[in-house]
Amino acid sequence: MxxxxxxxxxxxxxxxxxxxxxxxxxxxxxxxxxxxRIEDEWFPNIPDLxxxxxxxxxxxxESIEESDKAKEDIKSIRCDHQVRxxxxxxxxxxxxCVLCGHHVSSDNSISFKDSNNRNKHTVTFIDKYQxxxxxxDKYEVKEGKTKExxxxxxxxxxxxxxxxxxxxxxxxxxxxxxxxxxxxxxxxKQEKYIxxxxxxxxxxxxxxxxxxxxxxxxxEDYYNKFISMLNTKVAIIDNSFKYNxxxxxxxxxxYDTLESLNKSLEYxxxxxxxxxxxxxxxxxxxxxxxxxxxxxxxxxxxxxxxNSNIFSINEPLKVEENxxxxxxxxxx
Numbered sequence: 001m002x003x004x005x006x007x008x009x010x011x012x013x014x015x016x017x018x019x020x021x022x023x024x025x026x027x028x029x030x031x032x033x034x035x036x037r038i039e040d041e042w043f044p045n046i047p048d049l050x051x052x053x054x055x056x057x058x059x060x061x062e063s064i065e066e067s068d069k070a071k072e073d074i075k076s077i078r079c080d081h082q083v084r085x086x087x088x089x090x091x092x093x094x095x096x097c098v099l100c101g102h103h104v105s106s107d108n109s110i111s112f113k114d115s116n117n118r119n120k121h122t123v124t125f126i127d128k129y130q131x132x133x134x135x136x137d138k139y140e141v142k143e144g145k146t147k148e149x150x151x152x153x154x155x156x157x158x159x160x161x162x163x164x165x166x167x168x169x170x171x172x173x174x175x176x177x178x179x180x181x182x183x184x185x186x187x188x189k190q191e192k193y194i195x196x197x198x199x200x201x202x203x204x205x206x207x208x209x210x211x212x213x214x215x216x217x218x219x220e221d222y223y224n225k226f227i228s229m230l231n232t233k234v235a236i237i238d239n240s241f242k243y244n245x246x247x248x249x250x251x252x253x254x255y256d257t258l259e260s261l262n263k264s265l266e267y268x269x270x271x272x273x274x275x276x277x278x279x280x281x282x283x284x285x286x287x288x289x290x291x292x293x294x295x296x297x298x299x300x301x302x303x304x305x306x307n308s309n310i311f312s313i314n315e316p317l318k319v320e321e322n323x324x325x326x327x328x329x330x331x332x
Contacts (some may be wrong), residue, residue: 004163005077009099010151012070017147019063026060074100081118082169083150085127095124098150112233112251113271117188123173124182125150143180153178192232192330193271195308196222197299198279199239202256205294211292212258215239219278221319229330235271258282258297269304275326276305278312 027036042060043053081101087094092106104110104118111118128144131137157172174183198219202210219238226234227250235251236243243252253264261282278301283294301310309329313322 001077001080001167002163003158003161003167006099006154006158006167006169009074009077009079010154013099013101014072014151015070015146016067019067019258022060022063023067023135028136082121083123083154083173084125085145085147085150086124087127088130095119095122098147098154110248112235112248114248115188115191116231116248117191120184120186120188121170122182122184123170124184126180145180189231192229192275193235193273194226194232194330195235195237195268195271195305196226196278196279197237197261197265197277197301198241199255200281201258201261201283202295203283203285204257211281211285211294213281213294215281215312217281219279222277222279222323225319227321232330235268235273235320237261237268258284261299265299265304273305273308274330276301276308276310277326278310279314281314 023036026042027034039057042057043049046053052305069122079097079102079104081097081100081104083098084095084104085098092109094102095106096102097104105114107119117236125145126143128141128146128149130139130141132139153173153212154169157169157176158167161167170185171184173181175187193209196219200213200215202212205211218239219236219241223234223236223241226232233249233251235253237253237255239253239256241252242248253267255261255264261280278299280299282297282299284297285292285294287293301308301312309326311322311326
C-alpha cells in the first residue's frame with residue numbers, strides 16, 4: 001500500500017477507537033451481537049436535566065457520524081492485511097489486521113473466502129488484551145502489544161517515505177529488532193476467484209407444487225475446466241450440484257427459488273471475483289387471464305460484482321471457445 005493510504009487507515013481507526021467509549025453508552029454489548037438503543041431510551045426523562053442530556057445526545061450523534069465516516073474511509077482502501085494482532089482461541093488463533101480490522105483465520109482452518117496464502121508475507125504481534133473464549137474473561141499478555149504501540153512502529157517506518165510511495169511493511173519490520181514479533185517474508189501467490197451461476201428457479205404454488213421452465217446447460221462442463229487450474233477457487237450456485245470433498249478450493253450453494261438464489265449472491269458479494277459466469281435461465285411468473293406466464297429474469301450482476309468480468313452464456317455448445325476466452329482474461 002501507499003504511505004498515504006496507511007496513514008489514512010491509522011487515522012480512521014483512531015477516530016473509531018476514540019469515539020467508542022461515547023457510543024458504548026447507548027449500546028448493549030452483553031450479547032454476542034450488540035445492539036444500539038433508540039434515541040428515546042438514551043437518557044431518562046428528567047425535566048431538570050433534559051437540557052444537559054440534549055448536549056450529551058449531540059456529542060453522541062457527532063461521534064456516531066465521525067465513526068461511520070471513518071468506517072467508510074477504511075472500506076474505500078484496499079488493504080493487504082500485512083500487519084496483524086494475534087488473538088488466542090480455544091482451538092486456533094485469529095488474526096486481526098491493525099489497519100482495517102479484517103479478521104483472518106489460521107492456516108489450519110479451511111476457508112473459501114480467505115486466500116490460502118492469507119498468512120504469508122505478514123508481521124504478527126500477540127494482542128496485549130485477550131479474551132478467554134470458554135469463560136469470556138478478559139486478561140492481559142505481558143509480552144503482547146496494543147494497536148497504538150504497533151501504529152507507533154508503523155509511523156516511524158513511514159517517516160522516510162513520500163506520500164505516494166509503495167511501502168512493504170513486512171520488509172521494513174524485518175529490519176527492526178522488536179521482541180515477540182513474528183515475521184513471514186514468503187511472498188503471496190496470486191489467486192483467481194471464479195463464480196459460476198447455473199440452473200433455473202421454481203415458483204411454488206404450495207408446499208408440494210411448483211412451476212418451472214426447462215434448463216439444458218451443464219455447470220459441470222465449466223466446473224471441470226476451471227477446477228484443475230492452479231491457485232484458482234471456484235464458487236458454484238446451482239440447483240443440485242454436489243461437491244463431497246471438504247476443501248477451501250470449492251464452495252457450493254444450492255437454490256430452488258429466486259429468493260434463495262439472491263441470498264447466495266448476497267453471501268458472495270464481498271468476494272472480489274475475477275470472473276462471473278452466468279449460465280442460469282431464470283424467470284418471474286405471473287397469472288394473466290387465469291394462465292401462468294413466465295418472463296425472463298436477469299440477475300443484476302454488474303451491480304453486485306462491479307469489478308468482475310461477467311460472461312452471460314446461454315448456448316450449451318461453445319464450451320471450449322468460451323473457456324479459452326475466459327482463460328485469456330485470467331492470465332492477465
